[in-house]
Amino acid sequence: MSQIQSASKQAEPCAPAAADLVIDLVHLSRQTLGDAALEVELLRLFDRQAAGFIARLHAETQPHEGAKRADLAHMLKGSARAVGAFALGDVMEGFERASRAEEPEAAVLLADVERAIARTRADLAQLM
Numbered sequence: 509m510s511q512i513q514s515a516s517k518q519a520e521p522c523a524p525a526a527a528d529l530v531i532d533l534v535h536l537s538r539q540t541l542g543d544a545a546l547e548v549e550l551l552r553l554f555d556r557q558a559a560g561f562i563a564r565l566h567a568e569t570q571p572h573e574g575a576k577r578a579d580l581a582h583m584l585k586g587s588a589r590a591v592g593a594f595a596l597g598d599v600m601e602g603f604e605r606a607s608r609a610e611e612p613e614a615a616v617l618l619a620d621v622e623r624a625i626a627r628t629r630a631d632l633a634q635l636m
Contacts, residue, residue: 515563515570515625524534528595529631529634530594530595530596530627530631531551531592531593531628531631531632531635532594533592534592535584535591535592535594536550536551536591537591539590539592540589546632548566548636550590550591551591551614551632551635551636553631554587554588554590554591554593554634555629555632555636557583557584557587558584558596558625558629559629560585560589560627561580561584561625562621562622562625565577565580565618565621566580569629571611574592574608574609574610574614575607575608577603577607577614578604578605578608579603579606580623581600581603581604581607581621582598582600582604583599583622584596585597585600585604588628590598593628595627596624596625596627596628597612599617599620599624600621603617603618603620603621606625
């Protein structure tokens with residue numbers, strides 16, 4: 509039984525085997541009403557979205573394009589939180605805010621975004 513399937517059957521907030529994951533599998537199970545096949549499909553879609561995010565973000569590096577970067581960050585933030593990747597969602601929220609305001613901090617936060625995406629995708633790879 510996969511970690512996704514075992515988490516779907518739990519009433520506890522965190523599966524012991526999944527305690528170190530950055531994906532909240534119980535939240536995901538609630539979102540999908542325990543449908544393990546749907547959970548896998550959503551995680552695959554999210555993984556593809558996260559993989560393409562950095563490339564799209566780096567393509568938007570012209571000055572005064574903070575709103576475009578913020579819109580991209582907003583999309584990934586919502587997707588991350590929907591599948592239970594709350595830590596990534598929080599990082600994306602900070603990056604979104606800094607980008608929208610065109611703060612210099614946004615450039616620094618980009619490295620945090622890349623690390624959070626890499627960590628989340630590594631956990632996804634373990635799950636699937």
